Amino acid sequence: MKIFYSAASPFVRKTMIVAEELGIVDRIERLPAAASPVSRDRTIIPFNPLGQVPTFMTDDEQVLFDSKVICEYLNDKFGGKLFGDEHTRWSVLTDHAAADGVIAASLLVRYELLARPEALQWNEWIDGQTDKITTGLQYFEDKAATLEDRIDIVTITLACAFDYLDFRLPDFNWQKRFPALKAWYDKFSVRPSIATTRPK
Structure with a gap:
């Protein structure tokens, strides 16, 4: 798994905390990124047309973007309970x-x-x-x-x-x-x- 990563991004951080809580953070390769609303990082755009972080690649090469999507994917994939149950x-x-x-x-x-x-x-x-x-x-x-x-x-x-x-x-x-x-x-x-x- 890989993620376009910026330590200052709260949305990237949220994704990495979820990975840490699920015990899989060491399985995610961090790709440096410099996303900005003005000077866009062109290395991200081939994977995410919005050019934003976090952008995530699964082990089967599926690309996911938006922290909500990535966090829910990780939770489902690795048996987490971070999104409540059928009642909550x-x-x-x-x-x-x-x-x-x-x-x-x-x-x-x-x-x-x-x-x-x-x-x-x-x-x-x-x-x-x-x-x-x-x-x-x-x-x-x-x-x-x-x-x-x-x-x-x-x-x-x-x-x-x-x-x-x-x-x-x-x-x-x-x-x-x-x-x-x-x-x-x-x-x-x-x-x-x-x-x-x-x-x-």
């Missing part, structure tokens, strides 16, 4: 979408601040995406008690969201704004798959 699957997938949305909004803010010249930056866009992060995290703050003792695609994705905010948008200061999530994450973040993949 739809609520898990819905919460996964909410946590993924927080990451996506964070990336859009980061791109606006990094890729767009300062004179052309759109403050209303930044405010709108920042509000999406806020309401997304409030959704989980209100149900933080349900996260206890869970290791699944939702808690993994939230971990990636929190650490990406700390890494790229520290002024958002989610820890002070969402104390129940902070209390939960202080315990969850010592898990080896989380601690060893944190962006630096």
Whole structure:
């Protein structure tokens, strides 16, 4: 198995945490990539027309892209239980979408601040995406008690969201704004798959 890899990407990180939790991370070859919304990495495009990471190749040479697809493939292929059972699957997938949305909004803010010249930056866009992060995290703050003792695609994705905010948008200061999530994450973040993949 192979993956186009960027250590700073929260979506790549999510995929690798899933692989770590499933015990197969050492079976995945990491192919260096420099995907960007502006300067696109042309080495990825023959495998993924969007040119994005993560892009994943299975042992039978099937190409998968989008972290949601890759994570679910790995979970199914290697007997994981990260996507709930027949009773919880739809609520898990819905919460996964909410946590993924927080990451996506964070990336859009980061791109606006990094890729767009300062004179052309759109403050209303930044405010709108920042509000999406806020309401997304409030959704989980209100149900933080349900996260206890869970290791699944939702808690993994939230971990990636929190650490990406700390890494790229520290002024958002989610820890002070969402104390129940902070209390939960202080315990969850010592898990080896989380601690060893944190962006630096």
